[in-house]
Amino acid sequence: MIQKTPVIRKCVSCRITFDRNNLLKITKDHKLGIMLNQGMGRSAYICKSKKCSSDSKLKKKLQKALKSALNHDFFDIFEREIANYK
Numbered sequence: 001m002i003q004k005t006p007v008i009r010k011c012v013s014c015r016i017t018f019d020r021n022n023l024l025k026i027t028k029d030h031k032l033g034i035m036l037n038q039g040m041g042r043s044a045y046i047c048k049s050k051k052c053s054s055d056s057k058l059k060k061k062l063q064k065a066l067k068s069a070l071n072h073d074f075f076d077i078f079e080r081e082i083a084n085y086k
Contacts (some may be wrong), residue, residue: 012044012046012065013046013057014049014051027041034066034068042067044061
């Protein structure tokens with residue numbers, strides 16, 4: 001039987017590699033905009049640690065990774081989503 005290797009992605013904030021299932025996915029879709037944990041398109045991943053979610057430079061790092069400007073409403077939704085994982 002063939003074993004599947006885990007899909008490894010890097011956290012945008014701390015730059016540590018994790019299995020994709022342990023990260024929060026932020027995707028920029030050209031039609032639907034910014035989405036959490038769904039969609040296809042340019043994506044950035046953030047680990048679910050308190051240190052990374054409260055990083056002071058997180059907004060700039062996400063904008064650079066997604067090549068798009070992020071509005072304040074997104075960060076309100078992002079904070080609620082991170083609170084659900086803890």
